[in-house]
Amino acid sequence: MTNASRRALLGAMALAPLIPRLARAQEAALTPILFVHGNGDHAALWMTTLWRFESNGWPRDRLRALDFTDPLARDDDAVAQPMRSSSDDAWRELAAEVAALRGRTGAARVALVGNSRGGYPIRNHVQLHNGGAEVSHAVTCGTPNSGIYNWEGNAGREFNARSALLRALNGGESQVVPGTAFLTLRSDSNDLYAQPDGRYAGQPGVATGVNFDSPALRGATNLVLPGVDHRETAYSARAFREMFRFVAGREPDRLSVVPEARPVLDGRVTGTPGGVPTNRPVAGALVEVFRVSAASGERMGDAIHRRTTGEDGRWGPLAVAPDWSLEIVVAAPGHPVTHSYRSPFPRSSDVVHLRPAAPPAVADREAGAVVRFNRPRGYFGLPRDVVLLDGREPAELPRGVAAGAIAIARLPAAEIGRPVAGVFNEERVVARAWPLAENRISVAELTW
Structure with missing residues (x-):
C-alpha cells in the first residue's frame, strides 16, 4: 500500500463514525411538514404525496397528514350542526397538530400544506392567531381563498366571500404574514370551485362574483398549473414538484415513488352515519384482505389478513409485497359490506383509511350488482382523460371542467361474479361484481 493510499484509508476510517451523525443532521435540517385535507376528506388522500417526499429523502417521522374529526363544513359557520365542523373547530385541531x-x-417551525378547505385553517392559524412564528412555509392548493362565490344569500357559509372568516382573512392590503413564505397552487380554468359561473355551486347561469384566480393570495408566490383539476392542485406529481421545491429550496430528485421491499399498511375504519362523512373511528368492523389477480380481480387464496377493529378503528398492520393487487373487504355496522379493489401499494402507509361505501342510490336499487369506480385524488375530466368502465366511457361523467370523481356500473343479477375493469389513463383496476341483494357494493379505487 502506498503512503497516499494509507492516508486515504486512515482518513476514511476517521470519518466513518461521523457519517451517521451527518446523515441525522441532514435529516433534522428538513422541515417537518403537516398536510391538511379538504372538505369531507381524510388524510389518505395525501398518501401518494407522502410517498413522493419519502422517495426524495424526507424522513417519514417528519411528515404528518392530519384527519379532522368532522371534516365537513357547516352550512352556516356560526350554527352548530351534528357531525359538521366550524372554521374554529378546524383551526383548533390544526393548532394541536402543529x-x-x-x-x-x-x-421550532413547520411547513403547512393544505388542499381546498384545508387552506383555511392554515391561514387562520398564521394570520389570525399569530402562528407565523411556528410556521416557516404555508402552501394552499386549490383553496378558494377569495371564496367559491360572493353572494348575498348564505353569507354564513364558510366558502362565501362574505363569510366572517374570509372577510377577516382577506380584509387587509396583504393576505400573507411577513416571515412566513406563502405559495398558492391553482388551475388555469379547470377547478370546479374557481369558476365565474355558478353551475358547480348549484346556480348555473348566475355569476359567482369570483374568477379562476380565486385561490391566489396578494403577497404570495402564486403559480398556475395548466389543466389540473381541483384535487390535482394538491395530489398530482406536478403539484408535488412545486411544493417540494418551495419547502426544500431545491428540485426533487424524482417524481416517481421508490418501492419498498415489504410495505406495511395500516389505517382506520371510519363511518358515514346518515350519509355524512366523518373521520370518527368505527369499532366492531371486520376487515379482511385478499391478494387478487390484477388482470381479473379473482382471489388468490384465503384472506392474508383479518381483524375486527377496536375503539381506535385501526385495521392493520399488514405486510404486503409492492406488486400485490388487493381486495379489502369492510363489514362495518350500519354500512354496506364494501369490497374495495386496489392497485399495488409500493410503500408503507399508516393512512390507508377505509370508509365503507355509501348506501345504494335509488337508481342503483334495481341492479343485481353495483361497481363504483372512484378517483379520490383527482377528478375524471372528459375529454382530457381516458376513462373507461366495463369497456365504455361512462355516460354520466360531465364533459369540460373536471367535476366527477365516481362512475357507476350497474349489472343484472345474471352477471354477478364477473370482472369489471376501470381504466383511467394508464392505471387499471379490476373489481368483481358482488350481489347487491346481500347489501354488498364493489369499489374499484384508483391510486393516482
Whole structure:
C-alpha cells in the first residue's frame, strides 16, 4: 500500500463514525411538514404525496397528514350542526397538530400544506392567531381563498366571500404574514370551485362574483398549473414538484415513488352515519384482505389478513409485497359490506383509511350488482382523460371542467361474479361484481 493510499484509508476510517451523525443532521435540517385535507376528506388522500417526499429523502417521522374529526363544513359557520365542523373547530385541531409535530421533532417551525378547505385553517392559524412564528412555509392548493362565490344569500357559509372568516382573512392590503413564505397552487380554468359561473355551486347561469384566480393570495408566490383539476392542485406529481421545491429550496430528485421491499399498511375504519362523512373511528368492523389477480380481480387464496377493529378503528398492520393487487373487504355496522379493489401499494402507509361505501342510490336499487369506480385524488375530466368502465366511457361523467370523481356500473343479477375493469389513463383496476341483494357494493379505487 502506498503512503497516499494509507492516508486515504486512515482518513476514511476517521470519518466513518461521523457519517451517521451527518446523515441525522441532514435529516433534522428538513422541515417537518403537516398536510391538511379538504372538505369531507381524510388524510389518505395525501398518501401518494407522502410517498413522493419519502422517495426524495424526507424522513417519514417528519411528515404528518392530519384527519379532522368532522371534516365537513357547516352550512352556516356560526350554527352548530351534528357531525359538521366550524372554521374554529378546524383551526383548533390544526393548532394541536402543529404543536404535536413540533414537540415530536423538536423543530421550532413547520411547513403547512393544505388542499381546498384545508387552506383555511392554515391561514387562520398564521394570520389570525399569530402562528407565523411556528410556521416557516404555508402552501394552499386549490383553496378558494377569495371564496367559491360572493353572494348575498348564505353569507354564513364558510366558502362565501362574505363569510366572517374570509372577510377577516382577506380584509387587509396583504393576505400573507411577513416571515412566513406563502405559495398558492391553482388551475388555469379547470377547478370546479374557481369558476365565474355558478353551475358547480348549484346556480348555473348566475355569476359567482369570483374568477379562476380565486385561490391566489396578494403577497404570495402564486403559480398556475395548466389543466389540473381541483384535487390535482394538491395530489398530482406536478403539484408535488412545486411544493417540494418551495419547502426544500431545491428540485426533487424524482417524481416517481421508490418501492419498498415489504410495505406495511395500516389505517382506520371510519363511518358515514346518515350519509355524512366523518373521520370518527368505527369499532366492531371486520376487515379482511385478499391478494387478487390484477388482470381479473379473482382471489388468490384465503384472506392474508383479518381483524375486527377496536375503539381506535385501526385495521392493520399488514405486510404486503409492492406488486400485490388487493381486495379489502369492510363489514362495518350500519354500512354496506364494501369490497374495495386496489392497485399495488409500493410503500408503507399508516393512512390507508377505509370508509365503507355509501348506501345504494335509488337508481342503483334495481341492479343485481353495483361497481363504483372512484378517483379520490383527482377528478375524471372528459375529454382530457381516458376513462373507461366495463369497456365504455361512462355516460354520466360531465364533459369540460373536471367535476366527477365516481362512475357507476350497474349489472343484472345474471352477471354477478364477473370482472369489471376501470381504466383511467394508464392505471387499471379490476373489481368483481358482488350481489347487491346481500347489501354488498364493489369499489374499484384508483391510486393516482
